[in-house]
Amino acid sequence: RKEVEQDPGPFNVPEGATVAFNCTYSNSASQSFFWYRQDCRKEPKLLMSVYSSGNEDGRFTAQLNRASQYISLLIRDSKLSDSATYLCVVIAGNTPLVFGKGTRLSVIA
Amino acid sequence: GAGVSQSPSNKVTEKGKDVELRCDPISGHTALYWYRQSLGQGLEFLIYFQGNSAPDKSGLPSDRFSAERTGGSVSTLTIQRTQQEDSAVYLCASSLRDSRGQGARRAEAFFGQGTRLTVV
Numbered sequence: 001r002k003e004v005e006q007d008p009g010p011f012n013v014p015e016g017a018t019v020a021f022n023c024t025y026s027n028s029a030s031q032s033f034f035w036y037r038q039d040c041r042k043e044p045k046l047l048m049s050v051y052s053s054g055n056e057d058g059r060f061t062a063q064l065n066r067a068s069q070y071i072s073l074l075i076r077d078s079k080l081s082d083s084a085t086y087l088c089v090v091i092a093g094n095t096p097l098v099f100g101k102g103t104r105l106s107v108i109a
Numbered sequence: 110g111a112g113v114s115q116s117p118s119n120k121v122t123e124k125g126k127d128v129e130l131r132c133d134p135i136s137g138h139t140a141l142y143w144y145r146q147s148l149g150q151g152l153e154f155l156i157y158f159q160g161n162s163a164p165d166k167s168g169l170p171s172d173r174f175s176a177e178r179t180g181g182s183v184s185t186l187t188i189q190r191t192q193q194e195d196s197a198v199y200l201c202a203s204s205l206r207d208s209r210g211q212g213a214r215r216a217e218a219f220f221g222q223g224t225r226l227t228v229v
Contacts, residue, residue: 032216042222043220043221044152046218049217091216095157095165096142096154096157096165098154
């Protein structure tokens, strides 16, 4: 089983739609979780950390489910500019950042 | 600048030559990571420096690859005798994270713009 798994997509959604991505992780000792976005031929940029109680930043909501070992990202009112690849990142102990392969989102006008 | 800086931004080299890639992390960041990304692929971990601890080199693909971090700041990734399969974008990231693994906020990592390496 891969350490961090994501549905590669692509998710093609119309503007204004709500879309959700999940990411599962295999290491139960994982303690820090993040979502990054990566635009084509650009570096990954931190979108948000994921806290145990869940957190929201504008149209974006992140949730953590430790029991089932997954994190989720919900995007409300999708914009064309949300089109990107969304990367799930997990850290356990003193290990490096472990990246999922990403989920591609295309928001269509 | 305030962000992670990498140089050069692009490098074209002939097969068999050595290359050095440089990363200037955000000032004060104790953790530094190197990843590489081939076109259309995910990020591949290479090496992780954490303060004064021995680096985690478990991702280096061969002994042609090495990295050092001088004075806990600037890092150099060296690839000897480059091969065509080394062509990729090499990404560096840094964070405030320390070995005690405190909190998500300190572990947030910020990437440089990468070095696009092409071996011809």
